[in-house]
Amino acid sequence: MIALKTELKKSIYRILKQKYPIQIDELELSYTPDIKMGDLALSFPFRLAKKLKKNPRIIAEETSPLLSSLNIIKRVDVAGGGYINLFINRKAYFLKRLKTADESSLSADESKVIVEHTSINPNKAAHIGHLRNSCLGDTLARCQKYKGEKVEIQNYIDDTGVQVADVVFGFLEVEKKTLEEIKKIKGKFDYYCWDLYTKTTQFLQNNPEAEERKSEILKNIEDGKHPESDIALYISRRILKDHLRTMQRLGITYDLQVCESDIIKLKFWESAFNLLKAKKAAYFVDKGKHKGCWVMKLKGKTDQEKILVRSNGTVTYVGKDIAYQLWKFGLLQKDFFFIPFIKQNNKTVWITSSVKTSHTVDFGNASSVYNVIDIRQSYPQKVVAQGLKSLKFLRQAEKSIHFSYEMVALSSNSLKELGYKVTEDEKNKGFLEVSGRKGLGIKADDLIDRLNQKAFNEVNKRNPEWSDKKKSETAKNIACGALRYFMLKFARNSLIIFDFEDVLSFEGETGPYLQYTLVRINSIFSKLKNTKNITKEEIISKISAQKLSLDSMPDEELDDFWELVLYASKLDEEVLHSIDTLEFLHLAKFTFNLCQKFNAYYHKYSIIQEENELLRNARILTISYIYKIIKKALDLMGIPQPERM
């Protein structure tokens, strides 16, 4: 629809500009509230009314006859106080859409887009909050690829941070384990560390004197040569693999893992620091509360100083992030080395290295960077962009996009189910934020397991004759679809109050509803194959678009058919809108609405039973078009598509 709209706008502008004082961007082409009123609506008469001091309705009546010559427009109506409604030539448009359904009408704007998402501290298992991040990031990446962008997905590993140090401390000082003993731990290591992390946090609260030892560990880890850094490396790598495994259960994969330890070892910060010092963007403080620190001033704020280098000489997260951000844009004049880390879907996932390797791969050098990070980090993310701005990398600062989203909190029901004892204060709030430190949260793998189990039961109810393998594969697809749709259906500014009942629902506005719609279409095609012995592809090519006849359709069906097709043709527009606003609920809700419209159509119009061949063929072409669009939309959201369920 995007292509048609731009084409129409140009033509309308060409017609109008000779007689009326109007700009092309004043020509808004929107949709009518009801398809009976027309397909596309023009509201420019309202704008012209002011300039010409004339009644908008009169302007509409005057201009509408001029538009009757428009290509693919069948009829032009004046409606309401001054709208001009356009009726598209249904057959011509549908034939065009059938032919081009596999192509996207969008085009790339960037040389490369980097999407950084997931970025979980490698010291514990992933939880539902992290899932929101990864689902949003992965969907953004998929949509950008569909748009035509070259996309690189990075996962940032803070393997030298405080959180890892906590767990190293826990192993060494609470559990008194050696590296060899840690390596012998069997089972899910991320789960083991989840519990250890909570235990350690408590220990440190009860033994504040131990903080000194923890700081020592942190320094040893940062230093990178001490044996304790080997422990940190082992822990963070092993947990990273657990995280990647969890995400792969949802079809989420990566191109590159970027390690903070390598940023330190390769002295990225020094390079960034030199740049900042040279441009006087960072300066040394010799008195006051920030004495001994290197700081950056925040523009627009009074006296706001953000510390980049602490008085003890260590670099803050923000400092390292500025260096990382510069590298993402290819502005650092330094590069990582890379080694293969694991394989995902037969594709190599790379990891950074500080040691020279023979691999020649090309990462970074993006023209646009999305950092998917929760909303609480808005401030440091602003500082990062400000850092680029201070260095006069204005375009890159503009293209440093913080894709922020609200948190996932736990409903009081969920808390009860987890057996968490709420305090009075927490009770009044009604919900509670997930906290890795407190060990409060729903682990991603536990949730996926639970979804799998529930989906398995449902599949088993409907298809008891299937093999267990088939049942469980289908169940996994349904579970994944349910979870991914759930994570996308909320606006990113909306705090998700997580409740098991909501996420475990497979009816109504859910992923399985969308999957089920596709399954029904599949079923029609397989029935057609059984009765007529022709495959989906054969059917479609046999009833080639040229043979399409809408003449046999009664008026009511023609309207229903058209409403469905017109709505489906908005996919590209919805994808673009989702990317522009970073709100993927637009895509989600569009797909859901399309499925609703299809399900209503499905109920009303039979295909296999229909004896009028022309009518049947028209319906087959209709559903095959809808099928393609729904499939594409689900792909963009990472929702799997089982053949049957």
Next chain:
RNA sequence: ACGCCUGUAGCUCAGCAGGAUAGAGCGAUGGAUUCCUAAUCCAUAGGUCGCCGGUUCGAAUCCGGCCAGGCGUACCA
């Protein structure tokens, strides 16, 4: 204190690049299965769009003020 965000149906949320009659899911009530998978569909009930003012031909949408809630303003990330 300052900054950002939120307030729409009983509940969970869309709509907020101003546009025609404010929508969906869940829940409630009633109905549809000899017929392509009922994980579905149809119908009914349910609204001072937090409050007050302004801009406009037109405001849930933009602006100002107020009320209520969340988050942020660390030598944490």
